[in-house]
Amino acid sequence: MLRLQQISFSYNTRPVLENISLEVQAGEHVALMGESGCGKSTLLKLIYGLISPGKGKIFWDDQEVKGPLYNLIPGEPFMKYLSQEFDLMPFTTVRENVAEFLSVFYPEERESRTTELLQLIELEGFGNTKVRYLSIGQQQRVALARVLAQKPQLLLLDEPFSHIDNFRKNSLRRKLFKYLEEEGITCITATHDYHDVLPFAQHAIVLRDAEVLVEGPIMDLYKHPRNLYVASLFGEANLLPIEVIKSYADTKRRIIVYAHEFRVSFSSGLPVTVNRSYPMGSYFLVEGTHEDGEIVYFNSNETLKPGRQVFLNISLETINQRLAP
Numbered sequence: 149m150l151r152l153q154q155i156s157f158s159y160n161t162r163p164v165l166e167n168i169s170l171e172v173q174a175g176e177h178v179a180l181m182g183e184s185g186c187g188k189s190t191l192l193k194l195i196y197g198l199i200s201p202g203k204g205k206i207f208w209d210d211q212e213v214k215g216p217l218y219n220l221i222p223g224e225p226f227m228k229y230l231s232q233e234f235d236l237m238p239f240t241t242v243r244e245n246v247a248e249f250l251s252v253f254y255p256e257e258r259e260s261r262t263t264e265l266l267q268l269i270e271l272e273g274f275g276n277t278k279v280r281y282l283s284i285g286q287q288q289r290v291a292l293a294r295v296l297a298q299k300p301q302l303l304l305l306d307e308p309f310s311h312i313d314n315f316r317k318n319s320l321r322r323k324l325f326k327y328l329e330e331e332g333i334t335c336i337t338a339t340h341d342y343h344d345v346l347p348f349a350q351h352a353i354v355l356r357d358a359e360v361l362v363e364g365p366i367m368d369l370y371k372h373p374r375n376l377y378v379a380s381l382f383g384e385a386n387l388l389p390i391e392v393i394k395s396y397a398d399t400k401r402r403i404i405v406y407a408h409e410f411r412v413s414f415s416s417g418l419p420v421t422v423n424r425s426y427p428m429g430s431y432f433l434v435e436g437t438h439e440d441g442e443i444v445y446f447n448s449n450e451t452l453k454p455g456r457q458v459f460l461n462i463s464l465e466t467i468n469q470r471l472a473p
């Protein structure tokens with residue numbers, strides 16, 4: 149189990165992380181989410197021991213993780229950190245990069261494990277290519293295989309798919325997280341793309357303004373977002389006055405509605421005038437204006453011309469879910 153006790157950190161005078169306490173159970177996959185610059189990478193670096201907290205302590209089971217002031221080579225052997233800089237050997241081959249930390253005393257195992265990892269990252273055909281000739285996305289995949297080769301107990305992934313094309317991203321995500329689950333590797337994935345984590349992580353921690361804003365089972369955070377910031381981490385979302393949605397509402401609250409939770413009707417519902425439709429592939433994201441002046445984003449199966457009036461509906465279940473305390 150990983151335990152952070154009241155961790156605070158700043159690079160200069162401005163606090164980047166303040167009073168962070170959290171626990172990650174062995175074998176768990178935790179998503180670390182939040183806007184750019186909220187401190188996700190910094191938190192991973194603290195956990196790995198690349199930097200030392202100004203205040204607080206970090207434990208892996210009963211062992212305290214000591215920072216660079218105590219370790220000659222930064223980082224703890226039982227964990228690996230896949231940073232946004234890939235730390236590869238550019239003049240050696242993909243195979244050599246992946247196999248670097250595998251024992252030369254067991255050449256057959258070294259070979260088979262390297263091949264297994266190359267299959268996982270879908271670079272079987274590039275084993276003998278020098279890393280410097282790979283694209284950035286391919287280099288990111290090699291970096292991933294390198295950290296996996298070292299069989300960490302705890303894996304810290306910092307935006308692990310940021311350079312990988314959509315064509316490969318989905319299959320790589322599925323393969324990687326299945327592999328970690330089968331191997332029982334505890335994992336923290338820092339990302340601002342919910343596609344990286346919503347289908348795979350059990351738990352999520354959301355950072356904002358140097359603090360943990362909210363944490364819990366990732367599906368709960370998605371279904372009951374604390375505020376628009378949290379909802380926006382999971383997709384296009386609106387914060388609408390309840391009386392706009394339910395004219396008979398007896399409360400002045402605003403509720404969060406994801407764009408995909410609206411159903412478009414041409415006869416009845418919340419009247420909205422279309423401003424613009426954005427093609428998103430399998431659907432259109434539409435910006436509209438409610439007659440009260442509220443801007444509303446909603447999904448539509450068809451493109452809608454500017455100026456057209458449509459009506460939006462939300463299921464009672466969604467409204468009640470968001471109104472629940």
Ligand SMILES: Nc1ncnc2c1ncn2[C@@H]1O[C@H](COP(=O)(O)OP(=O)(O)OP(=O)(O)O)[C@@H](O)[C@H]1O
Pocket residue numbers: 159160164182183184185186187188189190191340
């Ligand atoms: N070496 C550094 N020296 C000074 N400030 C830094 C340093 N590294 C990061 N920061 C600042 O600390 C804050 C948190 O940065 P961090 O990289 O941890 O955020 P992040 O959430 O990982 O962002 P992103 O999602 O864009 O990678 C930012 O304001 C950043 O500018």
